[in-house]
Amino acid sequence: MTPLIEVRDLHFQYEDGTKALEGINFTLLPGETVALLGANGSGKTTFVLQLNGVLRGTGSITVCGLPLTKETLPQIRSKIGMVFQDSDEQLFMPTVLDDLTFGLLNQGVPEQEAIAKSKLALQQAGLAHVWNKAPYHLSAGEKRRVALAGVLVMEPEILVLDEPTTFLDPPAERDLLQLLSELPQAKLIVTHNVRLASALATRAVFFERGQLVASGSVDEIARRFGWNYADLPAADLRYSAQRRF
Amino acid sequence: MHHILLDRWGQGASPLHRRDARAKIVALLVFLILLATTPGNAVAILITDAALLASAILIAGLPLRGVLLRAMVVLPFSLTFGLISWLAGEPARALALVEKSYLSTVAVLLLAGTTSLPLLLGGLERLGVPRLLVLVAQFLYRYLFVLSEQSRNMRLAAACREGGARAARGFRFRAATGALAVLFARSYNRAEGIHQAMQARGFSGRFSILHFQRFGALDAAFMLSVSAFLVLVRVG
Numbered sequence: 001m002t003p004l005i006e007v008r009d010l011h012f013q014y015e016d017g018t019k020a021l022e023g024i025n026f027t028l029l030p031g032e033t034v035a036l037l038g039a040n041g042s043g044k045t046t047f048v049l050q051l052n053g054v055l056r057g058t059g060s061i062t063v064c065g066l067p068l069t070k071e072t073l074p075q076i077r078s079k080i081g082m083v084f085q086d087s088d089e090q091l092f093m094p095t096v097l098d099d100l101t102f103g104l105l106n107q108g109v110p111e112q113e114a115i116a117k118s119k120l121a122l123q124q125a126g127l128a129h130v131w132n133k134a135p136y137h138l139s140a141g142e143k144r145r146v147a148l149a150g151v152l153v154m155e156p157e158i159l160v161l162d163e164p165t166t167f168l169d170p171p172a173e174r175d176l177l178q179l180l181s182e183l184p185q186a187k188l189i190v191t192h193n194v195r196l197a198s199a200l201a202t203r204a205v206f207f208e209r210g211q212l213v214a215s216g217s218v219d220e221i222a223r224r225f226g227w228n229y230a231d232l233p234a235a236d237l238r239y240s241a242q243r244r245f
Numbered sequence: 246m247h248h249i250l251l252d253r254w255g256q257g258a259s260p261l262h263r264r265d266a267r268a269k270i271v272a273l274l275v276f277l278i279l280l281a282t283t284p285g286n287a288v289a290i291l292i293t294d295a296a297l298l299a300s301a302i303l304i305a306g307l308p309l310r311g312v313l314l315r316a317m318v319v320l321p322f323s324l325t326f327g328l329i330s331w332l333a334g335e336p337a338r339a340l341a342l343v344e345k346s347y348l349s350t351v352a353v354l355l356l357a358g359t360t361s362l363p364l365l366l367g368g369l370e371r372l373g374v375p376r377l378l379v380l381v382a383q384f385l386y387r388y389l390f391v392l393s394e395q396s397r398n399m400r401l402a403a404a405c406r407e408g409g410a411r412a413a414r415g416f417r418f419r420a421a422t423g424a425l426a427v428l429f430a431r432s433y434n435r436a437e438g439i440h441q442a443m444q445a446r447g448f449s450g451r452f453s454i455l456h457f458q459r460f461g462a463l464d465a466a467f468m469l470s471v472s473a474f475l476v477l478v479r480v481g
Contacts (some may be wrong), residue, residue: 008327051439052444052445053444054441054444054445074447074449077444077445077447078447079445080445082442082445083444084438084441084445086435086438088391088435089435089438089439089442089443091386092384092388092439092443093383093387094362094363094366094383094386094387094440095363097455098363098455101453101455102443102446102448102453103446103447105453106446106447106448106449106453107447111455115455134252134362134387135387136387136390136391147476150446153444154446154447168449213460
């Protein structure tokens with residue numbers, strides 16, 4: 001089976017000299033949903049930003065058979081749909097419809113077709129009524145769904161979601177989970193939320209100090225790295241809190 | 246928030262709301278140019294202009310008192326310059342300056358209150374305003390709300406740690422400048438995040454703004470009749 005994403009020996013260093021990624025090797029197969037777990041600053045977001053060339057490190061990245069180069073960047077960006085952690089950063093246009101058509105117009109889709117597709121995508125996300133609203137009038141859950149619709153309307157083959165449940169209340173989280181579980185695309189999910197990872201992911205990988213140190217089932221990874229705090233006895237949590245403060 | 250209120254006003258369905266943004270922008274420009282060139286002692290013209298604005302506000306279904314109160318935002322500036330003119334021995338000029346700046350602000354508010362921001366920006370772009378300026382205005386408007394919310398949260402966080410005590414003025418000044426620096430750094434980070442989000446959706450340096458409005462015969466008639474009326478008032 002040809003991988004959708006193949007990353008070999010990826011290294012990346014920020015301008016201030018911080019080594020963010022060191023020798024990452026990763027493969028995403030069609031139909032897979034992979035959860036990227038790891039502490040804050042371990043390199044998860046930096047890694048996903050490499051996949052569509054927003055950040056550029058050394059090493060090789062192949063997406064849907066296309067090597068990531070300056071020439072293939074537009075094609076690759078149309079194949080990877082990225083939903084950012086902070087919806088306010090993603091929804092930068094004056095109205096919801098303007099925002100949804102942004103990606104399509106960049107792809108050269110005619111205006112009327114872009115509008116029709118965007119309205120349909122909003123309808124599918126259950127938000128047909130907000131098309132002419134300004135993004136700051138929306139709730140956190142609505143913003144997240146609009147951000148997702150803005151990516152889905154571009155019909156990507158791979159979805160990358162960075163902390164998709166941040167700022168969401170439980171009902172909004174449940175709705176999003178339902179929506180995501182129905183999407184056919186292969187997914188990469190950057191998250192701290194093990195419950196979300198367990199519900200959606202077929203596999204998890206764990207990042208530590210810029211390295212991908214383990215791969216396995218979500219349960220296995222969460223247990224191995226103590227990532228599922230629900231498993232910890234209450235005494236451990238108290239001890240942990242005392243040690244910290 | 247002012248701009249949320251303007252958004253709400255801009256969603257109306259009056260005859261003025263339905264006019265193409267370009268027609269309203271041109272009419273506003275004609276109004277502003279003629280007002281600026283009106284002699285300070287031409288009280289009748291100024292009264293006619295004020296009456297025209299008041300009628301337009303009522304036709305648009307905007308709250309007259311609300312618009313007039315919000316237009317007072319210009320007074321601290323115009324009164325300062327007016328006072329300088331007054332002290333320089335030109336009371337008529339001082340009065341004209343205050344009157345004209347106030348009427349200009351009312352007219353701008355009328356445009357902003359009868360045209361939603363996307364339509365206004367689209368209209369400006371189609372009238373030849375450089376795309377870069379339109380984009381800067383768009384981003385400023387979009388993120389003003391986010392930034393003001395951030396600064397409000399920072400103020401609240403500071404107030405929560407004051408414990409009721411009033412710090413020395415010097416310390417408060419240092420804290421305020423520090424907060425401003427943090428706000429700037431956060432804005433910079435956010436700008437980077439926005440740029441990344443734009444790149445991820447294939448942004449290649451060219452922005453597209455949807456244009457919903459069509460400039461029809463009614464828009465042309467509105468633009469020409471308002472402009473002609475204003476010229477007649479000015480020269481007649």
